[in-house]
Amino acid sequence: MADYVKVAVDAMGGDNAPAEIVKGAVEAIQAEKKIKVFLVGKEEQVKAELAKYTYPQEQVEVVNATEVIAMAEPPVAAIRSKKDSSIVKGLYMVREGKCDAFVSAGSTGAVLAGGQVIVGRSKGVERPPLAPLIPTEKGASLLIDCGANVDARPSQLVQFAKMGSIYMENVMGIKKPRVGIVNIGAEEEKGNALVKETFPLLKECSDINFIGSIEARDIPAGAADVVVCEAFVGNVVLKLYEGVGATLISKVKSGMMVNLRSKIGALLVKPALKQTLKAFDLEQYGGAPLLGLKGLVVKTHGSSKAVEIKNTILQCLTFKEQDINGKIQKVISGAAE
Amino acid sequence: MADYVKVAVDAMGGDNAPAEIVKGAVEAIQAEKKIKVFLVGKEEQVKAELAKYTYPQEQVEVVNATEVIAMAEPPVAAIRSKKDSSIVKGLYMVREGKCDAFVSAGSTGAVLAGGQVIVGRSKGVERPPLAPLIPTEKGASLLIDCGANVDARPSQLVQFAKMGSIYMENVMGIKKPRVGIVNIGAEEEKGNALVKETFPLLKECSDINFIGSIEARDIPAGAADVVVCEAFVGNVVLKLYEGVGATLISKVKSGMMVNLRSKIGALLVKPALKQTLKAFDLEQYGGAPLLGLKGLVVKTHGSSKAVEIKNTILQCLTFKEQDINGKIQKVISGAAE
Structure with missing residues (x-):
């Protein structure tokens, strides 16, 4: 199907890989027929996760990658040496036009460095920004x-x-x-x-x-x-943003546990409060795109769960349908003339 | 009394001047016999405020200053042109050794610029930092x-x-x-x-x-x-810090007002919560010193109330008694040799 928006997904990246990544990818294709995901990672592990779900088979492909780039590795060296890692392989799929986008919850440094080196900048873009x-x-x-x-x-x-x-x-x-x-x-x-x-x-x-x-x-x-x-x-x-938020919310929680009166109050207030604070959660918006590349590269939080992966994959569809790269190209090249 | 720690206070600076400033100064001398405050500002207004309180008269002096530097004025120009402003006069009292410290809730820019230009840097200090x-x-x-x-x-x-x-x-x-x-x-x-x-x-x-x-x-x-x-x-x-704090606390408040259940809970939780969040209030710690000057200059929040002014004036005593300027001088000059 030539009409699919094709998204390579780093099945090995992040704290909850591969389980939550595969789950999120499955949920994305269950929600959207126009997307095909390419799960890049250790084939056996990925297939074992996939076996847990029922989903439209034609919308998934597993791409074997035997290596994993760890969070702490020096990014540029890792990109150069681990040619068979899920990040390098996924980025090459975008470079070669096999995929429209690459999504990873793995090493930020490696995704940023690899995005620039492997996928490459759009004409006229001086520096691709990461924009959460x-x-x-x-x-x-x-x-x-x-x-x-x-x-x-x-x-x-x-x-x-x-x-x-x-x-x-x-x-x-x-x-x-x-x-x-x-x-x-x-x-x-x-x-x-x-x-x-x-x-x-x-x-x-x-x-x-x-x-x-x-x-x-x-x-x-x-x-x-x-x-x-x-x-x-x-x-x-x-x-x-993260730090002040985390500290304040822990203060609010401990403030509610001070005495019996406040503990009873906390029970009553909790559901409503949870709902409101959810709107202020950094992770709800999914991944941060690395803009100005020849393809789309999106970095999600290292702690991503299935829902963030799913939302990020769905965003790739909007990005492609709205031709963001074409529009950026037009504005930046126009300005450069 | 040669033993006083002498603090010049900008009676006209900040959103709540002169009322809260004068009140804070009075509270400081009521709490501490070793301090003498010099209230710099429009004499009539300052005296009218002072008349509201009973306090040890020998610990207060009013210094008339007919001009006020507004928050929005370009700082350097204001320092140059308004020689009879409370900020310029207060800073000169430190420069001339009549006071040990100057405290202001007025224009941050004017206090910073004036501190450097009028009071001057300690020997060897390249740039005096503001340190809240x-x-x-x-x-x-x-x-x-x-x-x-x-x-x-x-x-x-x-x-x-x-x-x-x-x-x-x-x-x-x-x-x-x-x-x-x-x-x-x-x-x-x-x-x-x-x-x-x-x-x-x-x-x-x-x-x-x-x-x-x-x-x-x-x-x-x-x-x-x-x-x-x-x-x-x-x-x-x-x-x-301020912005995320304010937004989150307003979210918590509105989250508690969503339904009847949460409103009842809010009533129970409020006193304990208020107490805990107070510990995370930027204003509780009083003013920010401008370090590395020949005297002490302290900037308090524009919204300062009496309690912040009082605490800041009391800090000046510790600063003087601990000979912070002497210690800074020793470390910086030692390093410069």
Whole structure:
């Protein structure tokens, strides 16, 4: 079937591989007829997991890969030496056009390095950013860049703003997404050298809806749909989101266990609270795309369970149907001319 | 009385001036006989506030200042032009040795710029960092630097580490405070150019307890007592702390109001929860010192109420009694030789 959107899935990546990965892949094809998944990993293990389910057989293929890249391995060396790993093999399937996308919950460094080296950048893209969705009071914002390449140049941040806008408009359905640059104050003259240089360039872009600087305080409030920053800052934002969230929620829990009165209250409040806090869970939005490559590469959390894998695979369909890569290509190459 | 620790207080700074500022100053001298406060501001207004309280008269002096620097004014220009403002006059009192410390809830930019220009840096200090205490699961950590001077050099970060260690050991009473540098991974080879250059310099310091890189995720868990970073990153950390905290707490509150069952639970849980969350309130720790100046300058939150002003004034006593400036001078000059 030439019509399938073909997704290579790293069956060996993440804390819950292969069981949860295979389960998520099966759930994705059960939900969507247009997708075919290629489970890349140790054939025997993958097939043993697959045997647990009933599913449309024609929508799954197992691709044997005898090696696994561990979380702690130096990424570039691992990509070079482990040619028969699930990450390298999956990325080659995208490079060779056998698949449209590659999804992995494995080593972030290896996926990022491999995405650039094996799949390769789109023409004109200076640096492919890793762009996770983060929860806000208004829904979700795209944090771009959180990747491994730090110390970006202004022209790269401008490309992030454009790619992020295309993603939020076409994948998330937000009209004229508001683009903000992370800064230490709202005034144009504030900031470090990088932000000061980037600000006027963003102001000149007619193809994005630039709203100016946003302070970190305003990110969780949803002050911008596309939150542009250099990767070091993006990494700090993403990880602090997790850290403050985890600490506060544990404080709330222990606060409820202080005495008998509060314990009874906790029982009553728990179901409603759980529901509300779920909307602020970083993992609900699935994987983070590595934008600006010749194919789609998506990194999901190392702790991904089946539901995140399933949602990420389904996102690949939207990404392909909306021709995000074509649109990015058009905007970036147009700008480069 | 030559024995007083003399604290100039900006009576006009912050959202709740002069009422809460004067109230906090009165509470401080009621609590501590060794302190004398100099309330700098519009004499009539300050005296009208003072008239509301009974307090040891000899521990208060009102210093008339006819001008006020507003929050939105460009800091350097304001410091230059408003010579009769409460901030400029208060800082001059420290410069001239009439006071040991200056406390302000007013314009952060003006306090930082004025601190450096008017009070001046200690010998050998390259850049004075603004260092607030932030709440963690284990108590509080010092986040150094959150000031207005971004794009620091490695040698400056090393000085931050040393000054921060002295503060945490002598003011907060933490033996051998653990010093960590904010990074995007725990490994030594990770980071941006600044962190990579700074890391080996910190490792060589025999006078601090350097524990290596910490990821932003681990800051709220209390992974380091002294959290070293460049000011742009520090600002992002501080403001995201506030932002994520505010959003999550509002989510918790609304989650509890979803249905009747949860509303009853909320009533039972509220007192215990309030108590626990108070320990995670950024404002409980009082002001952030601007370290490495010839005198002490402390910036409190713009929203400061009397209790924060009182605590900050009391901190000035510890700072003076522990001779923090002398200790900083010794370590920094020693290192510079």
